[in-house]
Amino acid sequence: MVAVLSELAGIDTKDNIEVFLDSDAFTVKYDAAQVSLDDMYAAIIELGYRPGINEIESNESEISDSIAIPELVANALLDASNQGKMLLLDFYAQWCIACKALDANVFSHPSVITALDNYVFLKVDTDEHEGVAGYYKVVGMPTLIILSAQGHEVHRSVGMIDPDEYSQRLNELFKK
Amino acid sequence: MFTHRLRHTPSIKILELMCMRYSKSKWLLVFPLVMASLLTSLSVRASAAEAELSSVTLFVEGMMKSVGGVT
Secondary structure, three states, X not given: OHHHHHOOOOOXXXXXXXXXXXXXXXXXXXXXXXXXXXXHHHHHXXXXXXXXXXXXXXXXXXXXXXXXXOHHHHHHHHHHHHHOOEEEEEEEOOOOHHHHHHHHHOXXXXXXXXXXXXXXXXXXXXXXXXXXXXXXXXXXXXXXXXXXXXXXXXXXXXXXXXXXXXHHHHHHHHHO | OHHHHHHOOHHHHHHHHHHHHHHHHHHHHHHXXXXXXXXXXXXXHHHHXXXXXXXXXXXXXXXXXXXXXXX
């Protein structure tokens, strides 16, 4: 799989791919102007693999009912609803380099910090809360999901984002 | 005739020599500066190209179970 992905224009070399075997994941450095996430997903699917986290074990404590919203998120939604805010979920892992870059470049950006005043911000460690990541069908990291106070997904982004564009998106979605 | 005489006038000779020396010393000063700015520009371009790379972590179901998946 690494060999196939490294042949995609915009990735170009195996040095740009780091495999995290224990987590069934890999980090890719890529030129967004040349290759998209969809191109990568297509290459993965073509090889017979499926993007995403493995099926949740039936004894997963976080989800008692397959339809119910995970408790962690349900509590955050309640907070958001009580405060008249929306909910922003940030799916990350300690070993995820891209997530650290997102924290440094986006969540420390003044315009994003201001826009987050209207949001309850919940960081979800995908190792610790695999069930929650599975519930929201997280296929990559960092994944940011914006939920309305009713729990409906209104926006999702995977990978690096521009802080100014994202703060604008946060403001627009809250106004709706 | 007049220009020939003028060229061989001592003061003109001195002036010519001064100009040549100035020209040589100027290049001795300018050359390292040009090289330094060129190298700086190249390294800035290289780091900018590196900075333009995005990074993402992708999950693939069952990748761990198959050695073929990661080779």
